[in-house]
Amino acid sequence: MYSKVVETTNFLKETTEYRPKVAIVLGSGLGNLVDFIDEKMEIDYSDIPNFPVSTVAGHDGKLVFGKIGGIEVVAMKGRFHFYEGYEMKEVTYPMYVMKQFGIEKLIVSNAAGGSNKTYDPGTLMLITDHINAFGTNPLIGKNDDRFGPRFPDMTEAYKIYLRDLAKEVADNLGIAYKEGVYLGTTGPTYETGAEVRAFTGMGADAIGMSTVPEVTIANYLGIDVLGISCITNMATGIAEKAHSHEDVVDVAKKAGENFCNWVINIVKKIG
Numbered sequence: 002m003y004s005k006v007v008e009t010t011n012f013l014k015e016t017t018e019y020r021p022k023v024a025i026v027l028g029s030g031l032g033n034l035v036d037f038i039d040e041k042m043e044i045d046y047s048d049i050p051n052f053p054v055s056t057v058a059g060h061d062g063k064l065v066f067g068k069i070g071g072i073e074v075v076a077m078k079g080r081f082h083f084y085e086g087y088e089m090k091e092v093t094y095p096m097y098v099m100k101q102f103g104i105e106k107l108i109v110s111n112a113a114g115g116s117n118k119t120y121d122p123g124t125l126m127l128i129t130d131h132i133n134a135f136g137t138n139p140l141i142g143k144n145d146d147r148f149g150p151r152f153p154d155m156t157e158a159y160k161i162y163l164r165d166l167a168k169e170v171a172d173n174l175g176i177a178y179k180e181g182v183y184l185g186t187t188g189p190t191y192e193t194g195a196e197v198r199a200f201t202g203m204g205a206d207a208i209g210m211s212t213v214p215e216v217t218i219a220n221y222l223g224i225d226v227l228g229i230s231c232i233t234n235m236a237t238g239i240a241e242k243a244h245s246h247e248d249v250v251d252v253a254k255k256a257g258e259n260f261c262n263w264v265i266n267i268v269k270k271i272g
């Protein structure tokens with residue numbers, strides 16, 4: 002895998018002159034953030050050697066390089082999910098490439114169901130920690146010490162200094178946010194009511210089908226992570242109607258204005 006990662010990274014270095022240190026992963030319906038990236042240079046995933054392709058609505062499948070407030074960034078407009086049938090190593094492949102490319106900080110976002118009854122649809126939630134309920138781990142297999150250690154520490158999976166900075170930015174802009182624990186499952190089914198009750202008992206405030214694999218690998222590689230969930234629906238049993246991905250994308254788009262404003266100003270501070 003190491004040589005594949007080097008090949009992909011070399012391709013990107015030959016294709017763009019940008020050398021960002023900040024990367025952003027855009028969740029379902031949150032892709033509009035790229036509209037705020039200046040001097041854009043886009044590369045389709047299908048043109049990148051060894052890259053998987055996005056198969057989910059609301060995930061375009063592009064790497065977008067450019068600048069936010071003069072700070073170089075790269076955004077993933079579209080991510081890969083385990084439920085798409087990808088291996089965990091494929092789901093997390095972009096993280097390995099990001100590290101090799103020189104990324105030091107990652108802002109990861111997602112659409113999620115609110116299991117905390119006080120987190121209404123449209124709420125932006127700063128992720129304080131996560132629970133891996135995928136039943137597997139993206140690091141299972143032989144370890145390659147060139148990437149990271151066999152037993153990575155997850156004490157501060159979502160860096161406190163980045164969370165503090167995000168809170169300061171939100172407070173200055175008057176953006177409302179909550180804080181909470183994200184629980185990641187494989188999907189693609191939304192949860193049963195019983196599962197949501199169980200996950201809530203475990204400490205989950207929001208539930209989704211992504212993020213945990215990427216953040217696990219980012220920590221392994223030594224990339225500092227900030228995570229933001231957009232609560233798009235109340236989780237099963239709390240919600241008054243059945244879920245649909247169309248609604249998820251729709252609500253995420255509506256929350257997009259605050260989300261974009263927040264992330265843009267975070268980038269300006271951390272870049």
Ligand SMILES: O=P(O)(O)O[C@H]1O[C@H](CO)[C@@H](O)[C@H]1O
Binds near residue numbers: 029030082249
């Ligand atoms: O986590 P993101 O990619 O934002 O998307 C979330 O929304 C989709 C379900 O509607 C799932 O893919 C879930 O993980």
Ligand SMILES: Nc1nc2[nH]cnc2c(=O)[nH]1
Binds near residue numbers: 114190
């Ligand atoms: N697992 C899961 N993923 C989501 N993505 C958006 N909403 C939800 C949800 O309620 N559950």
